[in-house]
Amino acid sequence: MTEPVIDVRGITKAFGGLVASDDITLDLRPGEIHALIGPNGAGKSTLIAQIAGALRPDRGQVRLNGQDVTALDTPARARRGLGRTFQISSLAMDYTVLQNAMIGALGRRGDVMRFLRPVMRDTALRDAAETALDQVGLSEFRALRTAELSHGQRRQLELAVALTLTPRAFVMDEPMAGLGAEGSKRLITFLSDLRGRTPILLVEHDMDAVFALADRISVLVGGRIIATGPVSEIRANPEVRRAYLGQEDSQP
Amino acid sequence: MRRERVLNAALLLGLLAIPLWAWMVDEPFTITLVTRAVILAIAGVGLNVALGLGGLVSLGHAAFFGLGGYAMGILAYHAQTYTPLTEVPFLIEGTKSMPVIWLVAILVSALAALAIGALSLRTTGVYFIMITLAFGQMFYYFAISWPAYGGEDGLSIYVRNGVAGLNTMDPLTFFAICYALLLLVLFIVSRLAASPFGLMLGAARQNPARVEAVGQAPYRLYLTAFVISGAITGLAGALFADLNRFVSPVMLSWQTSGEIMVFVILGGVGRVFGPVAGAALFIALEHWLGGLSDYWHIYLGAILLGVVLFARGGIYGLIAGRGVAHD
Numbered sequence: 019m020t021e022p023v024i025d026v027r028g029i030t031k032a033f034g035g036l037v038a039s040d041d042i043t044l045d046l047r048p049g050e051i052h053a054l055i056g057p058n059g060a061g062k063s064t065l066i067a068q069i070a071g072a073l074r075p076d077r078g079q080v081r082l083n084g085q086d087v088t089a090l091d092t093p094a095r096a097r098r099g100l101g102r103t104f105q106i107s108s109l110a111m112d113y114t115v116l117q118n119a120m121i122g123a124l125g126r127r128g129d130v131m132r133f134l135r136p137v138m139r140d141t142a143l144r145d146a147a148e149t150a151l152d153q154v155g156l157s158e159f160r161a162l163r164t165a166e167l168s169h170g171q172r173r174q175l176e177l178a179v180a181l182t183l184t185p186r187a188f189v190m191d192e193p194m195a196g197l198g199a200e201g202s203k204r205l206i207t208f209l210s211d212l213r214g215r216t217p218i219l220l221v222e223h224d225m226d227a228v229f230a231l232a233d234r235i236s237v238l239v240g241g242r243i244i245a246t247g248p249v250s251e252i253r254a255n256p257e258v259r260r261a262y263l264g265q266e267d268s269q270p
Numbered sequence: 271m272r273r274e275r276v277l278n279a280a281l282l283l284g285l286l287a288i289p290l291w292a293w294m295v296d297e298p299f300t301i302t303l304v305t306r307a308v309i310l311a312i313a314g315v316g317l318n319v320a321l322g323l324g325g326l327v328s329l330g331h332a333a334f335f336g337l338g339g340y341a342m343g344i345l346a347y348h349a350q351t352y353t354p355l356t357e358v359p360f361l362i363e364g365t366k367s368m369p370v371i372w373l374v375a376i377l378v379s380a381l382a383a384l385a386i387g388a389l390s391l392r393t394t395g396v397y398f399i400m401i402t403l404a405f406g407q408m409f410y411y412f413a414i415s416w417p418a419y420g421g422e423d424g425l426s427i428y429v430r431n432g433v434a435g436l437n438t439m440d441p442l443t444f445f446a447i448c449y450a451l452l453l454l455v456l457f458i459v460s461r462l463a464a465s466p467f468g469l470m471l472g473a474a475r476q477n478p479a480r481v482e483a484v485g486q487a488p489y490r491l492y493l494t495a496f497v498i499s500g501a502i503t504g505l506a507g508a509l510f511a512d513l514n515r516f517v518s519p520v521m522l523s524w525q526t527s528g529e530i531m532v533f534v535i536l537g538g539v540g541r542v543f544g545p546v547a548g549a550a551l552f553i554a555l556e557h558w559l560g561g562l563s564d565y566w567h568i569y570l571g572a573i574l575l576g577v578v579l580f581a582r583g584g585i586y587g588l589i590a591g592r593g594v595a596h597d
Contacts, residue, residue, distance in 0.1 A: 109480060124470060136465065183485070
C-alpha cells in the first residue's frame with residue numbers, strides 16, 4: 019500500500035479533565051478524500067489544530083509524508099506541504115482579494131525578506147494567485163476589498179489561498195459552510211477533481227456533501243474515532259447511526 | 271489613491287516652500303521650526319513602520335530616538351574635547367562628521383531594537399505596550415544616573431556637526447540636509463510598504479494565523495519591522511540632537527514616545543506620509559496654541575480626542591479616504 023500523506027498515530031490531548039482527543043489514529047492516503055464527521059463538541063477542531071500544528075498533542079505522533087512533524091509549529095508544517103482552510107474565514111480583511119491570494123503564493127515561494135521590489139508587479143506571484151482565483155471562480159472580484167466579500171465568497175477565497183500553496187495534503191475545516199446550494203454543488207465538483215492531485219482531509223457538517231465526496235469517513239464522538247470506513251459501511255454502522263446520524267435525523 | 275498622491279506632493283512642497291519663504295524674508299526661527307517638523311516627521315515615519323505597517327503599538331520608541339541623540343552627543347563631545355571614547359580594545363575617537371554619526375545612530379538603535387523587540391514581541395496587546403514602555407524608561411533612568419555625559423543636565427555641543435564641507439550652522443543648509451533625508455526615508459518606506467515583505471507584514475498585522483498557515487512566522491516579520499522602525503527613529507534622534515546642539519534624557523522619556531505616536535495618529539496610522547502631516551500639524555499647533563496659552567496641551571488633547579473619535583484615519587483618512595494598498 020502507498021504511504022499515507024497524513025498519518026496521525028495515537029494522539030491524545032486533554033484539557034484538564036476533558037479528554038478532547040482520545041488515542042486518535044487516522045490517515046490520509048494519496049488520491050482520496052477522507053471525511054471527518056462528528057457532532058458538535060466531538061473534538062474535531064482540537065484534532066485539526068493538532069494536525070495543523072496549532073496545538074501539541076500530549077501523546078502520539080503526527081506524520082506528514084513519512085516525516086514526524088509532531089514537534090514542528092504551524093509555519094513549518096505549512097512549508098512541508100500542509101494546506102489548511104479555516105472554519106471561520108481567516109483572511110487579511112483590508113487587503114484586496116488578489117492580495118490575499120498573493121500572500122499564499124508568496125508564502126509558498128518563501129522569499130518574504132525582500133524589501134524594495136514592488137510585489138504587485140511580480141508577475142510570477144500574480145499569475146499563481148490569479149490562477150487560484152480563477153479555479154474557485156473569484157477572478158472578477160480580484161480588485162475588491164476582502165471585507166466586502168460575502169460569507170460564501172470568503173470561503174472560496176480561503177480555498178484559493180490554500181490552492182496557491184500547492185500543498186501535498188489539504189485539511190479543510192467546513193469548506194461548505196454558508197455556500198448555498200449552487201455554491202456547494204460547484205465546490206463538490208471542484209473538490210472531487212482536486213483529490214486526484216492532492217488528497218483532502220475534510221471536516222464537514224453537510225452530510226450530502228460528505229456522502230457525495232468521501233472515499234472514506236471517520237466518525238469522531240467524544241474525542242474517540244468510533245468508526246472508519248467507506249461510505250456504505252459508515253451509513254450502515256449501527257453505532258454511528260445511534261451516536262451521530264440518528265441525532266441528525268431527529269434534528270434536521 | 272490619487273488624492274493621497276496630491277496630498278503627499280502638497281505636503282512635501284509646503285515643507286519646502288515655507289523655509290524658502292522664511293529665508294527670503296530673513297526669518298531664521300521659522301526655518302528652524304520647519305526643520306524640527308521635518309526631523310520629527312522622520313521619527314514618526316520610523317515608528318509608523320512598526321505601528322502602522324506591523325500593528326505593533328510601541329510606547330518605547332523614545333529609546334531609539336534618544337539613542338540616536340546620544341550617539342551624536344557622545345561622538346561630538348569626544349571630538350570637541352579631544353578625548354578618545356575608548357582605548358580598549360582599540361582606539362575609538364569622537365567625530366564631527368554627520369554621515370558617520372548617522373551611521374552609528376542607525377546601527378546602535380537597530381541593535382537596541384533587535385534586543386528590545388526580540389523580548390517584547392513574545393507578548394502582544396497591552397503587554398507589548400507595557401514592556402516597550404518599560405524598556406524605554408530603563409534607558410531614560412540610565413541616562414539620568416550616568417554622570418559621564420551630563421546625567422540629568424544633558425550634553426551641549428558647541429558647533430553643529432559637518433557634512434561635505436557645508437556650513438551646517440546656516441539654518442537653511444541644515445534644513446536642506448534634513449529634508450533630503452526625509453525624502454530618502456519616505457522613498458525607502460514607500461518601497462518597503464509595497465514590497466513582498468510589506469505585503470506579508472501587513473497580513474501578519476491583520477491576521478497572524480493566516481501568515482502561519484502559508485508557512486511564514488509572524489514573529490520574524492514583526493522583529494524585522496521593529497528593527498527597521500527603530501533604526502529610522504534613531505536617525506531622527508541624531509538629527510534632532512544636532513538641530514538643538516544639545517541632548518538630554520528628555521529625548522528618552524516616555525513623553526517623547528507618546529509625542530511620536532501622536533504624529534502617527536494625527537497623520538493617519540499606516541499611511542507612509544501620514545506622520546509627515548502629523549508632525550507638521552503638531553509643530554504648527556505647538557507654535558500657535560503655545561503662543562495663546564501655556565496650557566496648549568489641553569487644546570492638543572481635545573484635537574487628538576476628536577481625531578480618535580471621529581477621524582480614525584487621521585488627516586490622511588479625512589482627506590484621502592481609506593487606503594487600499596493596491597497597485
